[in-house]
Amino acid sequence: MFIRTFCCSLFLTIGTAAADPLPSWNDTDAKTRIIAFVDSVTDAGASTYVTPADRIAVFDNDGTLWGEQPVYFQFIFAMDRLADMAAENPAILTSDVLKAAAAGDLKTVAAAGEEGLLEVVTVTHSGLSVDAFEAEVSAWLETARHPTSGRAYDDMVYQPMLELLSYLRDKDFDTYIVSGGGVHFMRAFAEDVYGIPPEQVIGSAGKTSYQVVDGVPTVLKDPGIAFIDDKEGKPVAIDSKIGKRPIFVGGNSDGDFAMLEWATAGDGPRFGMIIHHTDAEREVAYDRESHIGKLVRGLDEGPGRGWLIVDMADDWSRIWP
Amino acid sequence: MFIRTFCCSLFLTIGTAAADPLPSWNDTDAKTRIIAFVDSVTDAGASTYVTPADRIAVFDNDGTLWGEQPVYFQFIFAMDRLADMAAENPAILTSDVLKAAAAGDLKTVAAAGEEGLLEVVTVTHSGLSVDAFEAEVSAWLETARHPTSGRAYDDMVYQPMLELLSYLRDKDFDTYIVSGGGVHFMRAFAEDVYGIPPEQVIGSAGKTSYQVVDGVPTVLKDPGIAFIDDKEGKPVAIDSKIGKRPIFVGGNSDGDFAMLEWATAGDGPRFGMIIHHTDAEREVAYDRESHIGKLVRGLDEGPGRGWLIVDMADDWSRIWP
DSSP states (O other), X not given: OHHHHHHHHHHHHHHHTTSOSOTTBOSSHHHHHHHHHHHHHHOTTSTTOOOGGGOEEEEOOBTTTBOOOSSOHHHHHHHHHHHHHHHHOGGGOOSHHHHHHHTTOHHHHHHTHHHHHHHHHHHHHSSEEHHHHHXXXXXXXXXXOOTTTOOOGGXXXXXXXXXXXXXXXXXXXXXXXXXXXXXXXXXXXHHHHHOOOGGGEEEEEEEEEEEEETTEEEEEEEXXXXXXXXXXXXXXXXXXXXXXXXSEEEESXXXXXXXXXXXXXXXXXXXXXXXXXEOTTTSOEESTTOSSSOOSHHHHHTGGGTOEEEEHHHHBSOOOO | OHHHHHHHHHHHHHHHSXXXXXXXXXXXXHHHHHHHHHHHHHOTTSTTOOOGGGOEEEEOOBTTTBOOOSSOHXXXXXXXXXXXXXXXXXXXXXXXXXXXXXXXXXXHHHHTHHHHHHHHHHHHHSSEEHHHHHHHXXXXXXXXXXXTTOOOGGGOBOHHHHHHHHHHHHTTOEEEEEEEEEHHHHHHHHHHHXXXXXXXXXXXXXXXXXXXXXXXXXXXXXXXXXXXXXXXXXXXXXXXXXXXXXXXXXXXXXXXXXXHHHHHTXXXXXXXXXXXXXXXXXXXXXXXXXXXXXXXXXXXXXXXXXXXXXXXXXXXXXXXX
């Protein structure tokens, strides 16, 4: 085993020693701190060394790995899907909220609050198998385009974060998503886009059930919410599904505060990171007053807790792939 | 990458080619079928080849990986813990069921049905942090002994199954537990005993919450059930937490039927396996009439579905480590 490990390490070292692991990060303090942390936990001779099995890194998705403005992309999917469903069968639009959503009238849907949102999600995210739902998401990603950038949604991922994910995995970290987004929605693209396999995608979830449908064993998406993976739900989900306290954690809003707080309070070296959307020119600038991705406590308390606040405008040389 | 992979494969091959991977399995049809299946999905040139990422194997725990008679070991833990708690503070025994459980009177507890069981579990499995709970389980395993065998409970694991788990992992399978047992209870020993890390332990779960307790960020075990990982709940949990349909699945009771049915209905090669407790001499013989681990449908329909029924008495040369 020693010879095998040594041999693998040798090839790895030769293959990557020269390259900058984070080429889309400027040479600012952010990049220095990330690399210093990773070095500290992977140096087998250091007191800060962390065994590969405990190198757990978790990341929020919306606003951390991909965009979230002007509204969560999953909700745009829901409205698009509702419009498609209504074109087939207009009778499904049984309320003003559903009619507004199918017409793309975000304002009316937003005015209906959480209940309105849930109604749209229920109609578009239940009554089909998990497999069929994921196929719907994949098909949507092929054709849907973001209203302002014109890009495919799965092309609106942050290049510096893709590099960070790869860098961590090269250093034997397991990289997880821990997001308020739906688990089945995210699994439709997480492996292709982020290199994160289904078993490392943790998210909010609707209820599901197992049934044999016309002789075919099937997991079905049902109406109703099983779990909201946001705020205090994030440490709960990480404990439930991973069972280890991450040593590296990245988010962008106060919905990630509890996860950052819990992870960075563990023993040994810990790295907390908040993506601050400061770049109105290349992306969108928002924080304290935003209706999505609101960030107040993280900005106020994060630096004092030792968390890195990433300034997108200053720290990233490039935003998109 | 190719050179590295090739080099690793070379060392692996040299290291393991000669050894029997399942020495505690007799040379019966069961062993032949298991090895033939594993060969078929790992032969890169075969049409039955399965990529390592999809080599997901799931196993029930109670009665499949370790014993479950005369009663689920976790319930013995609950009764022992209740007795310890009552020795400190007798006032916690607020009902007849709790008094009976603390006195080790299984008959009275059993007569109180599911409600009685839940009462005992609630008192003994909530009101403390996940970390503290897992420490309690570890401490219990150190000293508690099985009523008939006199063995430590974590020494009542099936040696042939330990070998099967190792064999599958050597062949790049991910091995998961998917059990009706509690996830935090099982994590206290799954890595040491089975080599299965926390993130690959799926089980039933009590409610948990995230709170900052006296300044310490903590995940707490609360009263109430969050999820029962049994029967139709097993495919639901596998979909929720792994997001892939396993290709190898092992169980021992009708609580595993849905999981076996769903997994083996997937495309491509699939292996379903039921451990049949036939060995009254070395373990316990039970199936159709048992109050625990009842097995009827699996025996009736399993062979017709191509599932392997493992006959413990005939197929295993050795039961315990």
